[in-house]
Amino acid sequence: MRMLGLTSRYSTSGLLMATIMTLLAWGFSSAPEAARQELRSQTQLRVTTIEVSPPVTVTHSDNRRTPPLYPACSDQPDFQQRKACADKAMLEYIYEHIRYPKEARDAGAEGMVVVRFTVDARGQTGIPVVIKSPHPALGTVSLKVIQRMLRRTAVWEPARENDTPVATEFNLPIQFKLN
Structure with a gap:
């Protein structure tokens, strides 16, 4: 059968x-x-804060590798000064445009959202993707802000390995906290 x-x-x-x-x-x-x-x-009353931390750079002793930089402060000749200025400008943009979603706040959701996108050897940015999010609303609001930021600043300073531009992935962590 x-x-x-x-x-x-x-x-x-x-x-x-x-x-x-x-x-x-x-x-x-x-x-x-x-x-x-x-x-x-x-929960009675909670204060919300959002922390954005710049990505960490890992270097090998053999190769000198620098991360891609947000397109700000290109007039700075020293890389460390340019990186500090670029990170500050990127964080200011994110702080100015991101809001803690009501749905996530009501649910008591907090934690780190990580958004990843690529920066090719010419500095062109790829499509951002949420790779970690403690709540869907936190991931959605973070993704929208990063998409808006990348549309506004589509060409970044590319990552370099031994002074040669290389394509790399950029992970941007955004910390959401309820106090």
């Missing part, structure tokens, strides 16, 4: 995996709502 629709072991295992994933999703989707309700009942 032949069973309709399940003609191979791959179909059967796929159906089994889909069932397990559905059951796991149901179990995990109810837990955060209970935690949110508990946080709402305990």
